[in-house]
Amino acid sequence: MMKSKLLNSLILAALAAPGVALAADAAPTPAVTANVGLVTNYLYRGISQTGAKPAIQGGFDYAHASGFYAGVWGSNISWIPASVASSASLELDTYLGFKNSFATDFSYDVGFLRYNYPGVYAPGATKADTNEIYGLIGWKWLTAKYSRSLGSTFGLPNASGTSYIDLSASYPIADSGVTLGAHYGKQTYKGTTADAAKAAGADPTYSDYKLSVSKDFSGYAWGLAYSSTNAKKGVGQFYNVGLVDGSNIDLGKGTLVLSVLHSF
Secondary structure, three states, X not given: OOOOEOOOHHHHHHOEEHHHHHHHOOOOOOEEEEEEEEEOOOEEOOEEOOXXXXXXXXXXXXEOOOOEEEEEEEEEOOOOOOOOEEOOOEEEEEEEEEEEEEOOOEEEEEEEEEEEOOOEEOOOOOOXXXXXXXXXXXXXXXXXXXXXXXXXXXXXXOOOOOEEEEEEEEEEEOOOOEEEEEEEEEEEOOOHHHHHHHHOOOOOOEEEEEEXXXXXXXXXXXXXXXXXXXXXXXXXXOOEEEOOOOOEXXXXXXXXXXXXXXEO
């Protein structure tokens, strides 16, 4: 099974989990902000969460002058099979953390993120709900982030220790309102279930890549991104799923994504 949220300005262009990134960019004084966005394909860590279809997304963030933040963010999804859960068409994330800057050009961010996937699950099925802790270090427009799962991960049981490494660059072009982004990530699954999948030739571990550009127009951030992964393609592979019409789709294939985000 699989699983950004619109990173900062980079993510504004390509969608990862918007809530966390927006929290990092929140106002320095106590404030509550909201955001709403539309993407032509909701990608998370390079994997489509909507079967290459559009998604409506939005959330609320609270930021305190001390650096503490918390929030909630949601999106429609379609990756959880009906055989696992019925009516599981929503991702609702909740998170909290602490961020700040130091030595002028450096920053850090640590926190906890829970991915919630409400629905009626089949008896014995592993819920897709996932808990992660994360830590980020940044220098100017470069960031490195490490996320670690605390248990079952996006429906894969016995996956404690599963991790994701995120290396990103988000470079604003002065006085243009344009931001260029680049990203590399690696999702590494751990545990007996992941080992069994790998032994069967359907390794869930993969890397993803992304290039993006975004520009703000009167408070609306428009973005265009190209994302791809090296996840194995084809029927029987971990990120290949069957559709209701009998065809199959690789959720980690290369794709262009258009997005628009408005914060208020």
